[in-house]
Amino acid sequence: MIQVEHVHKNYGNTPIIKDLSLTIEKGKLTALIGPNGAGKTTFLNMIGRLTPVDGGKILIDGKDLSHWNRNDLAKRLAILKQKNTMTAQITVRELLAFGRFPHMKGKIGPKCKQLIKHSLKYLGMEEYEYTYLNDLSGGQLQRDFIGMVLCQDTDYILLDEPLNNLDMKYGVQIMNILRDLVDEMGRTVIIVLHDINFAAAYADRIVGFKDGEKFIDDVSTQVIQKPVIDELFDMDVEIIKHNQQNYCLYYQDRKQFFNHKVHELNEVKKAVNQ
Numbered sequence: 001m002i003q004v005e006h007v008h009k010n011y012g013n014t015p016i017i018k019d020l021s022l023t024i025e026k027g028k029l030t031a032l033i034g035p036n037g038a039g040k041t042t043f044l045n046m047i048g049r050l051t052p053v054d055g056g057k058i059l060i061d062g063k064d065l066s067h068w069n070r071n072d073l074a075k076r077l078a079i080l081k082q083k084n085t086m087t088a089q090i091t092v093r094e095l096l097a098f099g100r101f102p103h104m105k106g107k108i109g110p111k112c113k114q115l116i117k118h119s120l121k122y123l124g125m126e127e128y129e130y131t132y133l134n135d136l137s138g139g140q141l142q143r144d145f146i147g148m149v150l151c152q153d154t155d156y157i158l159l160d161e162p163l164n165n166l167d168m169k170y171g172v173q174i175m176n177i178l179r180d181l182v183d184e185m186g187r188t189v190i191i192v193l194h195d196i197n198f199a200a201a202y203a204d205r206i207v208g209f210k211d212g213e214k215f216i217d218d219v220s221t222q223v224i225q226k227p228v229i230d231e232l233f234d235m236d237v238e239i240i241k242h243n244q245q246n247y248c249l250y251y252q253d254r255k256q257f258f259n260h261k262v263h264e265l266n267e268v269k270k271a272v273n274q
């Protein structure tokens, strides 16, 4: 279990995360959603100990995050950042093996080989095993970074917008893999998602962030509701039901959007001419 207790974070004088408390249950897939700049990445990075907290505390399995030994933490928790770069000239296989470092310290044993083999297969990367990262497309590279995190084989898997750059097929495939890790292996996944329909379809729980605060924290059907999503994203969405699950239609009708813009423009003109 991850317990976040009255955590806050400032950048300069600007509060980014404001007195946030949250409990993330073990063995569940929790999606973090919310508008740009709401604080999702900052929050995830604080749990992954990539960003220090300014106040409050975070407990991983009852132990204060700041007290965890670095290597023990890397065996318990893996994080995939939003922006990933690798300057070294390495292959797809070598990046996957990199995920095993906390366990193997550079030695590639039988378990490591097996995990690499499975990851390559699951991620559809078998034919690229010995390809250099520089020679991959954006989506292939992203799949390899996800594979590296999965090879780390941790109880907690934190992913910041992992579906970036992925086409529909691989987006669904990655979400199915994560769901399997939760259902079959009892892993705990915390994932930042921009496509809230992926959150609706796959998450046990959705936490909505707005202005550095927890706006909502509930099961998917309670979060994917028109009043909630309209206020969270400042939009006018439509909610549809499919297989007892709520989904969000967020593409605005162009005519309606245009009329809204004309109205806004007229209001500005009026204000300027007053």
Ligand SMILES: Nc1ncnc2c1ncn2[C@@H]1O[C@H](COP(=O)(O)OP(=O)(O)OP(=O)(O)O)[C@@H](O)[C@H]1O
Residues within 6 Å of the ligand: 011, 016, 034, 035, 036, 037, 038, 039, 040, 041, 042, 043
């Ligand atoms: N290193 C930093 N220094 C100063 N401000 C920062 C820094 N990192 C993030 N911020 C600010 O903190 C706020 C929250 O950013 P964060 O990346 O956590 O939001 P987010 O919800 O993940 O956004 P997005 O959906 O756009 O990725 C933003 O206003 C951002 O400009």
